[in-house]
Amino acid sequence: MLQEIAMQREHLQGAAIETIYFGGGTPSLLTADEINRLFDAICRYYPVKDLKECTLEANPDDLDKNYLRSLRHTPVSRFSIGVQSFRDEDLRYMKRAHNAQQADTAIKGAQDAGFENLTIDLIYGIPGLSDAAWKQNLDRVGQLRIPHFSSYALTVEERTALYHAIAQRKAAPVDNERSAAQLEILMHTAAAMGYEHYEISNLALPGRYAVHNTNYWRGLPYLGIGPSAHSFDGGIRRRWNVANNALYTQSILQDHKLQYEEEVLTxxxxxxxxxxxxxxxxxxxxxxxxxxxxxxxxxxxxxxxxxxxxxxxxxxxxxxxxxxxxxxxxxxxxxxxxxxxxxxx
CATH class of the missing domain: 1.10.10 (Arc Repressor Mutant, subunit A)
Structure with missing residues (x-):
C-alpha cells in the first residue's frame, strides 16, 4: 500500500486532500505506527494541509484503552464503529464477534480518550428485532451523544455464514415489510432527537455531516488504495484494484505495476x-x-x-x-x- 500511494500520485492531479478514510476489511487491525507510516506517505505525495477529517473504521472489540491511547498520536480524528445493534440477540443472529457491552464500552472509551467525532452503524429489519426494541437502539444513540450514525436494512450476502444458516433453516429469513416499517420508525425517531436525515442511510446532528461521504455524493474525485479499492477521477473514469491479496501484492512488489479494471462512464x-x-x-x-x-x-x-x-x-x-x-x-x-x-x- 505504501508503494501504491507513490505509484498513484498523479491520479488526483494535485487536488487538495480533504478527507482520509481507513475503511474496508478491518483497518482497526493496523497499529498506530502503521497508520502513521501510511499517513506520512500520503503527505509525501499529496497536499494535505486542508485535511478536515481522518476516519478509521473499527470493530468495537478492537477499541481497548491501550489502542485508543496509541491512536491519539496519529492523524485519526474520527471513528466509524461497527456497532450494528445494542442487543446481544441481534449480534448473535448476525454472527458478529462483539457483544452489546463491548459496543457500549468502545463508544464511551473513544469519547473518554478525546475522540468526540464518532459515527456508528445500526441495522434494522433483523428477524426478532421488534419495533420497540429498534426504537430502544435508536434512543441509545441519543443517550450516548453520538453526532452521526448510519442505518441500513439487513441484507444477506451470498457465501456468508448467515446466508447459509438461513438456507438451512437454522436462522429466520429477513422480512421486507418489517424493514420498511422500521425505516419509518427511524425517520420519525431520529427527527424527534434532532438528527437530520441528510442521506437515506446517514443521519447527523446539525452541522455534523460526514465530510468524506458528502464529497462522494457530490461527485468529487477520490483515490482508493489497497486490494479491491475503488477510485474515481471526478469525470468519466472509475477503476478498481484487483481483489486478490496475493495478486495485488505481487503486481506491485514484483511486477512494479498495479492490476486494476476500469470503466469509462458515458x-x-x-x-x-x-x-x-x-x-x-x-x-x-x-x-x-x-x-x-x-x-x-x-x-x-x-x-x-x-x-x-x-x-x-x-x-x-x-x-x-x-x-x-x-x-x-x-x-x-x-x-x-x-x-x-x-x-x-
Missing part, C-alpha cells in the same frame, strides 16, 4: 448516477444542474418522469429541485430507476 451513465445519488440526499436533484451539464431536453424528460411520483407524494418539486418525501424514501431505488434516461442504441 454521459448517460454520469447523468443516471447523478440522479441516483442526488435524490438520496436532503439537497435533492437539481434540474438546473442537469441542464448545465447535459441539456434542457434531458431536464424536461427527468421532470416529466417525476410527475407520477409527485402525484403519489413520493417526490416534491420545489425551487427547481426534486426531493424525496419521507414516503418516497421507502421507494428510493425504484423512483431513481424510473427517472433514469435510457441510452438509445
Amino acid at each position: 454521459p448517460h451513465d454520469r447523468l443516471n448516477e447523478y440522479i441516483m445519488t442526488s435524490l438520496r440526499t436532503q439537497w435533492g436533484c437539481d434540474l438546473a444542474y442537469i441542464t448545465a451539464q447535459w441539456d434542457a431536453t434531458t431536464t424536461k424528460a427527468v421532470a416529466k418522469s417525476s410527475e407520477l411520483f409527485q402525484e403519489k407524494k413520493w417526490i416534491v418539486h420545489e425551487g427547481g429541485k426534486l426531493y424525496l418525501t419521507r414516503a418516497g424514501k421507502l421507494f428510493a431505488d425504484r423512483i431513481a430507476s424510473e427517472l433514469f434516461i435510457v441510452e438509445e442504441k
